[in-house]
Amino acid sequence: METEGTNAKDQQFIHAKSYLLKSSTSTGINLYDHLSKVLTKILDERPENVVDIFEDLSKDTKRSKFTSKVDTVQNKIDQSTEVALAQVQRRLYSKGDGEEGEPEPEEEVETPLPNIMELCFYFEQAGIGLNREELIRIWLALKNMVDSYPLQDVRFWGKILGTEQNYYVAEVEYREGEEEEEEEEEVEEHQEEETAEKDADEEGEEEEQEEDDTPKPDYKPPPEIPKEENKTGANKKIYFVCNDPGKPWQRLPAVTPAQIQAARHIKKFFTGRLDSPVVSYPPFPGNEANYLRAQIARISAGTHISPLGYYSFEEDEEEEEEGDARDNFQINVDYEGTSVRELVDPGLSSWVHHVQHILPQGRCTWWNPVQKNEDEFEDEEEEEEREEPDEPEPEVGPPLLTPLSEDHDIMNLPPWTPRLSSNLIPQYAIAVMHSNLWPGAHAFASGRKFQNIYIGWGHKYSQDNYSPPQTAPVQEEFPSGQEIAEGEDPTVEEENALKNAQEEAMEAAEEAEEADEDEDDDDN
Amino acid sequence: MDSEGLHLNIDYVGSSGVILSPEQKAALQTSLIILKSENKFHKVYFWGKILGVKDDYFIAQGVSCDEMAEKKTLYSKDCVNWGLLPFATKTMRDTSKLAKGRFTGDPSYEFEHTEMKKVGEGEDATEEEETISIKEEDRLASVIADIDEDVRIVPRAAFVKSPTGEVISNRSFEGLTVSEAAKLCSYMHFREPIQLHEKTLLQRADMDKAIDFLDTLEEDIPKGSWSLQFERGSGLVSVRSLLWLGYVAYHVPGTKNYGSVYVGTGEKNMDLPFML
Numbered sequence A: 001m002e003t004e005g006t007n008a009k010d011q012q013f014i015h016a017k018s019y020l021l022k023s024s025t026s027t028g029i030n031l032y033d034h035l036s037k038v039l040t041k042i043l044d045e046r047p048e049n050v051v052d053i054f055e056d057l058s059k060d061t062k063r064s065k066f067t068s069k070v071d072t073v074q075n076k077i078d079q080s081t082e083v084a085l086a087q088v089q090r091r092l093y094s095k096g097d098g099e100e101g102e103p104e105p106e107e108e109v110e111t112p113l114p115n116i117m118e119l120c121f122y123f124e125q126a127g128i129g130l131n132r133e134e135l136i137r138i139w140l141a142l143k144n145m146v147d148s149y150p151l152q153d154v155r156f157w158g159k160i161l162g163t164e165q166n167y168y169v170a171e172v173e174y175r176e177g178e179e180e181e182e183e184e185e186e187v188e189e190h191q192e193e194e195t196a197e198k199d200a201d202e203e204g205e206e207e208e209q210e211e212d213d214t215p216k217p218d219y220k221p222p223p224e225i226p227k228e229e230n231k232t233g234a235n236k237k238i239y240f241v242c243n244d245p246g247k248p249w250q251r252l253p254a255v256t257p258a259q260i261q262a263a264r265h266i267k268k269f270f271t272g273r274l275d276s277p278v279v280s281y282p283p284f285p286g287n288e289a290n291y292l293r294a295q296i297a298r299i300s301a302g303t304h305i306s307p308l309g310y311y312s313f314e315e316d317e318e319e320e321e322e323g324d325a326r327d328n329f330q331i332n333v334d335y336e337g338t339s340v341r342e343l344v345d346p347g348l349s350s351w352v353h354h355v356q357h358i359l360p361q362g363r364c365t366w367w368n369p370v371q372k373n374e375d376e377f378e379d380e381e382e383e384e385e386r387e388e389p390d391e392p393e394p395e396v397g398p399p400l401l402t403p404l405s406e407d408h409d410i411m412n413l414p415p416w417t418p419r420l421s422s423n424l425i426p427q428y429a430i431a432v433m434h435s436n437l438w439p440g441a442h443a444f445a446s447g448r449k450f451q452n453i454y455i456g457w458g459h460k461y462s463q464d465n466y467s468p469p470q471t472a473p474v475q476e477e478f479p480s481g482q483e484i485a486e487g488e489d490p491t492v493e494e495e496n497a498l499k500n501a502q503e504e505a506m507e508a509a510e511e512a513e514e515a516d517e518d519e520d521d522d523d524n
Numbered sequence B: 001m002d003s004e005g006l007h008l009n010i011d012y013v014g015s016s017g018v019i020l021s022p023e024q025k026a027a028l029q030t031s032l033i034i035l036k037s038e039n040k041f042h043k044v045y046f047w048g049k050i051l052g053v054k055d056d057y058f059i060a061q062g063v064s065c066d067e068m069a070e071k072k073t074l075y076s077k078d079c080v081n082w083g084l085l086p087f088a089t090k091t092m093r094d095t096s097k098l099a100k101g102r103f104t105g106d107p108s109y110e111f112e113h114t115e116m117k118k119v120g121e122g123e124d125a126t127e128e129e130e131t132i133s134i135k136e137e138d139r140l141a142s143v144i145a146d147i148d149e150d151v152r153i154v155p156r157a158a159f160v161k162s163p164t165g166e167v168i169s170n171r172s173f174e175g176l177t178v179s180e181a182a183k184l185c186s187y188m189h190f191r192e193p194i195q196l197h198e199k200t201l202l203q204r205a206d207m208d209k210a211i212d213f214l215d216t217l218e219e220d221i222p223k224g225s226w227s228l229q230f231e232r233g234s235g236l237v238s239v240r241s242l243l244w245l246g247y248v249a250y251h252v253p254g255t256k257n258y259g260s261v262y263v264g265t266g267e268k269n270m271d272l273p274f275m276l
Helices: A001-019 A031-045 A049-065 A081-093 A116-125 A133-149 A178-211 A257-265 A289-301 A371-375 A380-385 A494-523 B008-015 B022-040 B090-096 B137-152
Strands: A149-160 A165-176 A238-242 A305-307 A311-313 A330-331 A351-353 A415-418 A431-435 A439-447 A449-456 B044-053 B056-063 B069-075 B110-119 B126-135 B154-155 B159-161 B167-169 B187-190 B226-231 B234-243 B247-251 B258-264
Touching: A001 A031, A031 A049, A081 A133, A116 A133, A116 A439, A116 A449, A116 B022, A133 A149, A133 A165, A149 A289, A165 A289, A238 B226, A257 A289, A289 A449, A305 A439, A305 A449, A305 B137, B008 B022, B008 B234, B008 B247, B008 B258, B022 B056, B022 B069, B044 B137, B056 B110, B069 B137, B090 B126, B090 B137, B110 B137, B154 B226, B154 B247, B154 B258
Parallel strands: A149 A449, B044 B258
Antiparallel strands: A149 A165, A165 A238, A305 A351, A311 A330, A415 A431, A431 A439, A439 A449, B044 B056, B056 B069, B110 B126, B154 B187, B159 B167, B226 B234, B234 B247, B247 B258
């Protein structure tokens, strides 16, 4: 009986095992092997609380059956973007590439390269800025730029976030005279284009005159406000941008007043591609590079601040013209540094703007749009017809180095928030200013050092929601009057009456003719 | 963002301009541990920072094992002393939407909103001014709840729903692959699903019930309300919300590292449709 019992147990065991060993018809594996594989894996790896993740382990084991571990291609080149970028950035770390045999002859020449790491240290205390590694890369990229362009002054302006890529912005000044060469080429090209356009226009006009006199609109667009010369006003500095440190720096075009005016009316995200169009209403004259440049000009004008006394006007230069704002200043050598306590005073009187205010016209210095009309020769008729516009009131903005206390509130919101970097150790704290008008713009000052930075999306703050300007009213149609009004169809009676009248008239005329002829006959 | 290893994780969002000063990092390291033990939280998250005009609020969230069900929000102005925020009820969230402007930094400040209301009917109707006052503390709680609901995201499969309905972090989550990480459908809203129930059976057929119990970002309206960028080549994914400017989620593909943080003014970007 006993043997039979064990036999029965063995029998059952064999049955069970053979059942477990039965391969699945769809996947071809059997449970027995699978379990033994999973259990081996568990015993090898010994994870905590294994029962909770048993299902996942089982799933992973099944999945791994289908992925081949054998890499048939030897030395496969990993072309992931990570590697590609690292290759680009590796060039940043190379030291001169050994092309110049001389071992860095830099003998104490004052380099325009700023000490980014020092600034990073200060900004980090204030909880502003970027990763240190990122800043090092930016620093190296700036160094590359200094080596390849004749620059006098370089500054890391900030970072503008975009939806696809971000912009790192560098603010530079060329050395005296060096820049013109590049400029001239651009200008020439521009002029050529313009002349070409004019020629085309003239030709068109001639043709038109030959064929037919098409009506010309009375409307004349207001004269285009000329952009400011380089090194003045909104174009005082030149800006370079790149998407990733290590990629080439691209120079932004100079900004025109029309672009600044249009940029004030729109609010768009940057994409990160300089050549992408800005689709907006009112239409923006230019592409994203121009929009970016306009926003940079606006942000700089609004948020570049320095402690009072750091810059001073040149003393010997008398004010030449009344109302002509001075736009030159120099670093005050005697500046001792303002105490931190004064700098964080909510009165804001110890900080000044050192970038010129942009007038509503889109320029820093006002340009009179009428003066040109007087110079131009115009037809007398036209002059009579058109009333000479009144001499426009010159737009005036706050002069350079105006204290922040003059800034306007944003609907009861102070434009700046002064802070101490530390409340625990105020003795060594630095003064930090956060702009509320341009969220993302910050400045710090400590002793003789100060710096501005912008990290954000590049939009102005407003409490109210943005609403695009209304579309222009629909153009008026031709004034309705006699000549275009549709008359009523005449009735049959009216037609008959007209017919009769015409016939009568004809007859009368015939009679008259006959009478004439008779008379003629008589004469003859 | 998990409070453990905060000083390391915060570097992942540094390229969006979100950094903490060394002083704040040190203070948070100390105070969040105390916060966790005193309140018996399973986990503490550093949620972010809401910028006020005079002062900023640092926000932390403590969760129990079921991360979706029980959640407490705390705020601090000095990173050391934490105060509990009230639970944001539906009415609180509705009224606080009326408040306009920036946070001041004073929790007891009251925003006022005046509304013209018609009293009476027909010709006797007279307009009356009604003033609603909203306490800043309530507004803070509501805004945090709004942000959590609108934009808080986690990578797909970072959390699983257990058969008993608990939402727990997935121990066997091994990170998204690079190609997965580039797609918005690999990120999910960490909130009670809304759109999921509206899907047809056919659409739901391929879903894994334990993992796909949340809404994905793909169906968000308007399209393009997220900015997904790779940084360091493909070594780090940053997902920025354009609806709540300042919300950044990061994930290192192929690892368990993920998290999100909000540093902003606490105002929703209502202009989004015009800005795309």
